[in-house]
Amino acid sequence: MPTRRLILASSSPRRRQLMADAGYQFEIFPPHESVECGICSTGGPASLVVELALSKAINVVAQLKELGQLDDQCVIVACDTVAECGGMVLGKPADEAHARDMLERLRGTLHRVYSGISVWRPGATGDAGQPDVQLATSELRMDQISDEQLDEYLASGLWEGKAGAFGYQDRAGWLHLMSGTESNVVGLPMDLLANMLARIDAD
Template identity: 45%
Template sequence: MYPSLILASGSPRRRELLTMAGIPFEVVLPADHAETEPHPSESPRETVLRLARDKADDVAQRTSEGIVLAADTLAECDGQPLGKPRDRDHAREILQTLRGREHTVLTAICLWRRPEDFVALDVAESHLKMRMLSDEEIEEYLDTGLWEGKAGAFGLQDRIDWIEVTSGSQSNVVGLPLELLAILLLNFHE
């Protein structure tokens, strides 16, 4: 019998992806202090790795057995992290930065098996191109509110036609690279 999977995330997109993949799970939210801002000295890759591990650690310390799954996603353009927008103005700024440009979405996954405290950590990277958006198109998208809570201020799952995944995993762009998760889970089952 496999240990239970505990999703350390409130993300509805991550829950959807696990459900679509047929992976049973329960949700235990990490404490707010486990989700911090990027440190100025960190690369986007270092940031997502740290945050995924911190979230997994927080939930693992409150869990007696099972596999804790935590993830963190960041968009980055020219080495600058573009996390979740703070508000509409910040979302506008992010979309204006990304329009007409290529950028990268990074998602780190941390699996933490209790009670053994065996930990696996890795990152998936996807490359995207956003077509040149007009200011009007950006404002129309902002009006939908779909940008809220999403790294890079957009969601591929929102069926927007102005994003193309040029390489990497589409589920990574949504927030949980299922291909990487499958590989990591293989190491956790005896």
């Protein structure tokens, strides 16, 4: 396997845990928080997460280059995840009231979670040096939870920093995976990542 220096372009503790649990050796280098500003996709949530994943990767590559830390072994992994229900994109809630609004919209419904993932070895030559950007989709069903259950979940603070204001990994019991992978819902589609890294290693 070619030597690589794997860099996770994210500050998400959930993505970090997924990578660690899968046995990857990696560094963490988050993109600037401003990277998501000004990106407005007309292609819906699927196009949005793909564009954001690529933007995060580009931002981290630029930072590494500026710091003189970008080398031929760097492989950048960037990801963005959103939930979608009834045509509305649900990112991370701004506060508890926003989280309540999201969960009230989601309860009793089928909804989707989209992740765009970018894997990029910018120091490679030719096509191998171009970013590979892919999409993963999962479908979930949320039970018609009561107001009391909703209040309890909000009070726990588990909604913070999560697309759609929920975390499948929280094992609340009222979220059911209908299609796709659990890791995609958590925030990083690990099967897809493994395939993308294998393609880079083969080049």
